[in-house]
Amino acid sequence: MKIAIIGTGNLGLSIAKGLITNNAITTLYLTRRNPEGIESYAEYKNVFVTSDNVEAVKKSDIIIFAVQPAQLGNILHDIKEELTDKHVLISTITGYQISQIEDIVGTDQFIIRAMPNTAIAVGASMTCLASNEKGMKRIKIAEAIFNRLGNSLIIPEKQMQAATVVCASGIAFWMRLIRASTQAAIQLGFDAKEAQELAMHTCNGASKLLIDSGNHPEEEIDRVTTPRGCTIEGLNEMEHKGLSSSLIQGMVASFNKINVIKTDQK
Ligand SMILES: NC(=O)C1=CN([C@@H]2O[C@H](COP(=O)(O)OP(=O)(O)OC[C@H]3O[C@@H](n4cnc5c(N)ncnc54)[C@H](OP(=O)(O)O)[C@@H]3O)[C@@H](O)[C@H]2O)C=CC1
Ligand SMILES: O=C(O)[C@@H]1CCC=N1
Structure with a gap:
């Protein structure tokens, strides 16, 4: 596949890493206005680094835009004459x-x-997809790309704002929980490196258990909570302090902020 990534910052570079590592390209054009910081990527076979968006579009079939919202309009105006079927x-x-x-x-x-989300760099992004009417004819191509770099789900566009919170921002929310778990482990006597290892792999195990079994989290929690045991003691204390509530409220705040981003960039 001949792919261009227009805007190779945090997300664009994560996508580039995923595509390169997973051998998912015929050619890959990476663009940004100041390409000095990503020139080392041109050392990969069939990867080209440039500040010329028009050149990247002409030489590619799949154009992935990963610039800030306020930057997209001008870029689309610049490249629209080059677009073909x-x-x-x-x-x-x-x-x-x-x-x-x-x-x-x-x-x-x-x-x-x-x-x-940025886990696309390691082939583990949960990616939601939506298209215009014409785009439905090519959505399988997008699905194939993003399934190689994790999992994907096709949704109606009206759910994209929620998907942004749950998946794209969501990875940061989970990492904050991993960090909090790490801090607790340090307080309980592990050194920092071990503490993070315990937190990350326990998180990974919880996720894998739910994915592989298809079970509801509470069903698996029931298997862990010995009556009068330490797990239910900890869980209830966390809920008294508002764990679930604060996560839900944070995600709703994040959702509402997206309306402001939209207004800002007009
Ligand atoms: N970060 C994330 O986890 C996620 C981000 N997103 C969305 O992806 C987009 C990018 O986010 P993020 O990667 O964090 O942002 P960054 O600011 O890190 O990256 C934007 C990139 O665009 C480049 N850029 C700006 N103008 C142009 C231009 N005219 N032509 C080519 N490149 C240009 C910038 O480089 P230079 O200044 O050198 O041009 C920069 O590298 C945003 O719209 C964000 O909402 C979506 C999901 C997850
Ligand atoms: O924080 C943001 O606005 C962007 C969108 C989702 C992830 N990062």
Whole structure:
């Protein structure tokens, strides 16, 4: 696949790493205005680093946009004359609607929104996908790309704002929980390195157990909570202090913030 990533910052570079490591490219163009910081990527076979978005679009079929919301409009204006029927446009931009993209490049383009997270760098992103009507004909291509780099789910575009919170921001929420667990482990006597190892692998095990068994978390929690034991003591204390409630409220706040990002970038 001939892929271009327009905007190779935190997310764009994570996608690039995933694509390169998983051998998922024929050619890969990486762009940014100041490409000095990513020039080392040009050492990979068939990877090209440039500040020329038009060149990247001409030489590629799949164009992944990973710039800040306020930057996308100008870029679309710059490249729209180069778009042909070979191109599939994939936008990872938070809060930027498909209709806003169509307003610039027209409705007669294959347009897909993708919401990955930075675990795409290690092939473990949960990525949600939505498309315009024409884009439905190419959504399988997007699915194939993102399934190679983790898991994907096709959703209606109206759920993209929620998907951004649950999956894209979500990875940061889980990492904060891992950090808190690490801090507790240190307080309980482990050194910092061991504490993080225990927290990360326990988190991984919890996730794998639910994925492999298909069970509800509470069913698995029931297997751990010995009556009058230490697990239920800890869980109840966490809930008294608002663990679930604060996570839910934080995610709702994150969701509401996306409306502000949309307004800001107009
Ligand atoms: N970070 C994340 O985990 C996630 C981010 N997103 C979305 O992805 C987008 C990117 O986020 P993130 O990677 O964090 O942002 P960054 O600011 O890290 O990256 C944006 C990149 O775009 C480049 N850029 C800016 N203008 C242009 C241009 N005209 N042409 C080419 N490149 C350009 C910048 O480099 P330079 O200044 O050198 O041009 C920079 O490297 C955002 O819209 C965000 O909402 C979605 C899901 C997850
Ligand atoms: O924090 C943000 O706004 C972006 C979108 C989701 C992840 N990072």
